[in-house]
Amino acid sequence: MESGLYVVATPIGNLGDISQRALAVLAAADLIAAEDTRHSARLLQHFSIDTPMQAYHDHSDQRALSKVLDCLAAGGVVALVSDAGTPLISDPGYRLVRQVQDLGHAVYPVPGACAAIAALSASGLPTDRFLFEGFLPAKAGARASRLQALAAESATLVFYEAPHRVAETLEAMITCLGGEREALLARELTKTFETLHRAPLVELSRFVAADSNQQRGEIVLAVAGRRGREEVVAxxxxxxxxxxxxxxxxxxxxxxxxxxxxxxxxxxxxxxxxxxxx
Incomplete structure (x- = not known):
């Protein structure tokens, strides 16, 4: 393998979704930079990979960064992984990628699972244009302000949300975007209790409120963009x-x-x- 930083996508649930290339890179790398080494250790153990790991996230100190850069400087291969899915998609790591590139090292994407794309592909909502927003602000006022700023956007909106906030986020979306907007709740994608439920926001809010199980696990919300002359409450x-x-x-x-x-x-x-x- 050529020396460089390999940005490796890992499964978001079903381990069968990992690619053969990803397994080859993880096995051949000199070092794996993982968001959480304990989490990634389970994945590596499942596939009998014993490559050394180093914790790396946005709050890592200079020593962690230096270990990665030293490996690359010596002509080595470093694999960057997040807890699940494609690294840097609402995950830490872009500062590392940027610094590696600025120092003249190669960066190679190893594509694979991504919760946002998986949800969008099965949403039944328009996919010709979409806007990935990641996590909305946790505080109600800031969340409402952000949603209001997105109210006139015509592209499909894609969000990640924490399970304990999903009910209040849906209520905020009704207030700011209108309850008639179609939306998809994609929960626990590729896992045993996967849920894909599309409905107008008002109905989706009721669906979540009526079933506490829908307020657990990993959640993606996809919301239809503004259509035509749809009114927005300023x-x-x-x-x-x-x-x-x-x-x-x-x-x-x-x-x-x-x-x-x-x-x-x-x-x-x-x-x-x-x-x-x-």
Missing amino acids: PEVAQLLRRLAQELPAKRAAAVVADCTGLRKKLLYEFLVHSPVE
Whole structure:
């Protein structure tokens, strides 16, 4: 093998998804730089690979980086792996890749499993254009601001989400994007309890709320982009709507704002139902 850093994709669940090339690289490498050596050790043990490992992640100290760079400087082969899937896709490592390249060493991709792409391929949503957003902010205010900024995006949106936040994230998506948007919950992809469920956001939120099992494991959310002249509730309209809802029934408040803005009454009413008055 040529000397260099090999960015190796590993399975996201089903070990049968690892490629023959990935196994060959991992077995032949002089060093494996792993996000979590304990996690990667199980994979290597399964395939009887005994290549030395070094922990490397975005918080690694200079010693870890130096060990990788020293190996490359000596003409060696280093394999970079994350806990699952394709490294650097919402995972640490780009700083290492960049520094390796800047020092004149080669970087080789060894493609394979990626949860975002796997979910998108089976989503039933448009795939001609998509925007990968990774994890949304954990705090509600920042999450809402980010979703509002994406409300007018026409490409399919792809997110990763922590299981304990998926229910509130779906509620935030209803508020910011509209409950009629189609979306896919892809959970535990390639694993025993894999779930693929596509529905409008309102229905998907109910599906998750009704089954606690859907709030466990690794989760990808894919959401259809804005289509045509689909209305989006702007922050100033939302503020007016909430203020009127303090004085009027929700349907009446929605009707008044619809008359003033030209937005659909159904959209505004749905927004109120899923966005309690503050």
